[in-house]
Amino acid sequence: MKDILSRYARAEDGSVIIDVYTDRPEYLYNDFDRKAPYTKKDLDPDFVDYLIGCAKEVGKNSFLIRMNLPSVPDEEVASRVRNSIASYFSYLISAEEDDMRKALRTSVIFLLTGLGLLILSVWAHQRFLAPESLAGRVMSEGITVASWVSLWEALANFLIQWPPHNREMNLYKRLAAAPVIFQELTQAPVES
DSSP states (O other): OHHHHTTSEEOTTSOEEEEEEOSOGGGGBOOSSTTSOGGGSOBOHHHHHHHHHHHHHHTTSOEEEEEEESSOOOHHHHHHHHHHHHHHHHHHHHHHHHHHHHHHHHHHHHHHHHHHHHHHHHHHHHHHHTTTOHHHHHHHHHHHHHHHHHHHHHHHIIIIIHHHHHHHHHHHHHHHHOOEEEEEOOSOOOOO
16 A cells, blocks of 8 residues: 555645646546536546546545646636536436445345245245145245345345445545545646
């Protein structure tokens, strides 16, 4: 982790700086709809992936995003870029929240189904096990297996699907809240 963080510059307060180099602020936006105003456009997918990748590398360290441009944009453009980044990641947060609600709903459905089948299994076991009929026993055991599969699926769905959504949502919250600063690029970045 320390080696990865050595790739990043640090601000005076110790925050990690995620540097973005671009010739124009317009290049940060997806250009599939050339007529839409920039406030309505999505961010460029490569730019979004870059920010997400950097934020994952940075881990729990605080960070800021530094836009390196040939000249510092006026406050209107700078504000638009800041708002676009915050809005885009806020949108991703709401999408993750929707996915989390769906996962929770699915878990609840499996849980209720499993509990209902378990009650049915106990009832079938008491009703059909007494005469020792093979069909009754098979039905009772089948319902028991189905109930445990449903209960397991409810638990697995919650335990396996919930944490990744939660991690992504927290990452998007950090990106939406990250300070965005602008710096004039005096020379092209040196590649090593």
